[in-house]
Amino acid sequence: MKVAVVGTGYVGLVTGACFTEMGNHVVCIDIDEAKLDRLRAGEIPIFEPGLDAVVSSGIEAGLLRFSSDIAESIKDAEYIFIAVGTPPGEDGSADLQYVLAVAKSIGEHLKNYAVVIDKSTVPVGTADKVHAEISSQLALRDADIDFDVVSNPEFLKEGAAVNDFMRPDRVVVGTNSEKARQKMTELYSPYLRSSDRLMFMGVRDAEMTKYAANAMLATKISFMNEVAGLCDELDVDVENVRRGIGSDSRIGYSFIYPGCGYGGSCFPKDVKALVHTAEQSGFEPTLLAAVEKRNNSQKHKLFSNISGYFKGDLKGKRIAVWGLAFKPGTDDMREAPSIVLINALIEAGAQVCAFDPVAKETAAREFPEQWLADGQLQMVDFQYDVLKQADALVLVTEWKRFRQPDFEAMKELMNDAIIFDGRNQYDPDYLKSIEFKYSGIGRNNFK
Ligand SMILES: NC(=O)c1ccc[n+]([C@@H]2O[C@H](COP(=O)([O-])OP(=O)(O)OC[C@H]3O[C@@H](n4cnc5c(N)ncnc54)[C@H](O)[C@@H]3O)[C@@H](O)[C@H]2O)c1
Numbered sequence: 001m002k003v004a005v006v007g008t009g010y011v012g013l014v015t016g017a018c019f020t021e022m023g024n025h026v027v028c029i030d031i032d033e034a035k036l037d038r039l040r041a042g043e044i045p046i047f048e049p050g051l052d053a054v055v056s057s058g059i060e061a062g063l064l065r066f067s068s069d070i071a072e073s074i075k076d077a078e079y080i081f082i083a084v085g086t087p088p089g090e091d092g093s094a095d096l097q098y099v100l101a102v103a104k105s106i107g108e109h110l111k112n113y114a115v116v117i118d119k120s121t122v123p124v125g126t127a128d129k130v131h132a133e134i135s136s137q138l139a140l141r142d143a144d145i146d147f148d149v150v151s152n153p154e155f156l157k158e159g160a161a162v163n164d165f166m167r168p169d170r171v172v173v174g175t176n177s178e179k180a181r182q183k184m185t186e187l188y189s190p191y192l193r194s195s196d197r198l199m200f201m202g203v204r205d206a207e208m209t210k211y212a213a214n215a216m217l218a219t220k221i222s223f224m225n226e227v228a229g230l231c232d233e234l235d236v237d238v239e240n241v242r243r244g245i246g247s248d249s250r251i252g253y254s255f256i257y258p259g260c261g262y263g264g265s266c267f268p269k270d271v272k273a274l275v276h277t278a279e280q281s282g283f284e285p286t287l288l289a290a291v292e293k294r295n296n297s298q299k300h301k302l303f304s305n306i307s308g309y310f311k312g313d314l315k316g317k318r319i320a321v322w323g324l325a326f327k328p329g330t331d332d333m334r335e336a337p338s339i340v341l342i343n344a345l346i347e348a349g350a351q352v353c354a355f356d357p358v359a360k361e362t363a364a365r366e367f368p369e370q371w372l373a374d375g376q377l378q379m380v381d382f383q384y385d386v387l388k389q390a391d392a393l394v395l396v397t398e399w400k401r402f403r404q405p406d407f408e409a410m411k412e413l414m415n416d417a418i419i420f421d422g423r424n425q426y427d428p429d430y431l432k433s434i435e436f437k438y439s440g441i442g443r444n445n446f447k
Contacts, residue, residue: 001187004077006070006102008039010046010161010265010332011119011154012083016167017051020058022190027073030065036066047331047358050162070102073110079187080106082130083119083154085265092272093280094123103130107137113146119154121210121270123277127151127203128173148180151203153210157330158264170197177241188270211277214270215288219264220255222294225301225366226426228258228442237443239424260396261298261423263326268295279309299337302394302422303344305439309392309418315349318415320390322383324363325395326354333366337422338396342367347378351364351384353378357399387413398423407434 005016008030016028018342026409030036038045042059044052055244058064065071070240074080084098097119106116118127131149138145151174158162168191172186181200192198201209224242231238238258246253254377264266271292278285290398310317326336333339338354345352356363360379373375382387383401387393387410395402404427413418428438439445 001025001079002077003079003081003187004070004074004269005081005083006030006074007082007084007098008032008035009050009085010158011082011156013039013044013046013055013082014048014051014156014229015081015083015119015154015159016193017054017058017064018162019187020061021054021166021431023035024063024187025138026058026064027077028064029068029070029073030066031068033068036068037354039066041044045447049159049163049329050348053062054162070105074106074109075111077114078183079117080114081117081119081152082288086120086122086269086273088269088272088285091276093276094121094269095125096122096129099126099195100133103133104137105265107134110134110145110147113179115183116149117184118149119144119151119152120205121214121273122152123211123268123273124204124207126207137378146179148175149203150175150184151175151206152184153206155210155213157259158332159327166191168192168197170199172199172201172206172209172211174201174203177205196314205344211270211274214267215274215291217255218262218267218271218295219261219287219291221257221267222291222298223442224256224258225298228426229301231442232419232445233446236442237428237444238441249296257333257400258294258424259297259298260302260341260441261295262339263299263333263337263339265332265334268335270293271295275362299340300344301441302341302396302420303348305445306345306392306394306420311418314345317350317384317391318348318389319345319388320393320414321352321354322393322395323355323399323404324354325359325397328397330398331356333359333362335396338363339366341394341396341422342377346371346405348380351376351378353388355380355383355386356397357401384409384413391416392418394420394422395425396422398425407431411436 003019003024003026005012006029008028016026017252019026035045082102086094089095127149171188228238275285275288324338342352421440424440431438
């Protein structure tokens with residue numbers, strides 16, 4: 001089958017490359033020429049486990065190519081995926097300018113019937129807008145070409161994206177067209193272990209499903225962070241509470257880990273966008289607004305713990321940071337809690353030395369060059385190097401390599417043996433027994 005994917009970011013590149021695995025011909029389209037050049041040279045612009053092998057085998061098999069020419073790329077395509085960004089606008093709504101720009105190009109250049117697929121996360125009603133934009137462009141050139149617009153939201157997780165795409169829990173397709181339904185079944189069947197994993201529904205239902213999924217996960221995280229805050233006040237260890245409730249099969253363990261807030265390119269923007277959609281439709285999103293508020297304050301939690309320990313005087317303090325990416329397994333730092341923490345520390349006069357296994361380059365683009373030049377912010381290549389003369393260590397991203405570090409060696413390197421654990425990775429009793437001070441999230445800090 002011939003597939004065109006417009007937008008070659010995290011979602012578009014994974015989607016395009018994984019479709020070649022089953023023998024489909026795929027062209028990945030982007031407006032970023034530099035990114036396309038890197039891809040053509042076999043370089044993967046993002047860190048995503050297993051993606052390099054899938055991309056290179058697609059290229060070697062002659063099934064995967066990259067182009068900035070949408071007209072040429074979609075002329076034979078049976079499937080045209082829209083996988084461009086939908087960043088938050090100033091009012092929190094999803095900014096649809098990139099999606100609609102692609103719809104316009106499709107309308108300008110479509111030659112034959114194709115299924116146009118919204119894979120970007122877009123608000124309810126967007127497929128209608130995409131349909132209207134394509135139709136109006138076709139009308140302008142007096143072209144009578146049939147097409148369908150379907151919603152096919154993406155549920156992949158960065159850090160496990162290839163596996164999620166190749167073995168999805170479910171594939172959601174919103175369409176009212178029988179023809180599009182058959183085409184989508186043909187395309188996705190090889191990826192599904194059972195046919196009930198391919199879920200057809202109305203277009204608007206599919207659009208809403210994506211937001212509801214992300215909002216539910218964000219809600220679980222914020223709920224647990226709120227419980228952790230209360231545990232701090234009540235002299236309770238939230239980790240015992242987490243185990244106690246997670247063992248209830250109605251609740252389960254996933255997404256109830258307290259921490260320093262959720263980040264990434266999806267949860268924060270999707271919760272905001274759903275709040276906006278609700279407000280626009282005259283419905284008060286009480287719970288969702290609170291989820292967002294809790295998360296925003298949670299991202300300041302580590303700084304407030306650190307500042308409290310140093311009695312508000314962070315001038316000249318050297319703070320070591322482990323982990324910059326918004327979660328392990330990716331170099332993505334969009335909305336990462338590390339950004340809020342590092343900005344606050346440096347503004348308070350501290351010097352920060354950070355290590356992340358893969359996000360160093362992303363971080364160099366995220367923070368002011370001047371900080372790096374002046375040494376207010378240092379980024380090192382080895383995890384123990386951050387600890388030299390450090391007055392405290394902060395664990396922000398729970399990469400596996402931070403799980404069982406050499407605490408004795410760490411104590412030797414640090415000025416003061418104290419860990420602020422933003423992911424509750426360590427055992428406070430054990431750390432106390434080896435003379436570390438410990439501050440977690442919701443766990444009897446320093447007691
Ligand atoms: N990243 C994730 O984990 C994830 C998961 C599920 C869904 N999503 C959703 O998928 C969508 C894409 O997210 P992403 O993280 O892949 O974004 P991204 O920013 O990594 O990639 C978007 C790409 O689209 C390109 N682009 C923009 N306008 C274009 C145009 N007119 N023509 C061609 N290319 C164009 C950009 O240059 C960029 O390379 C968003 O709606 C996001 O919410 C993301």
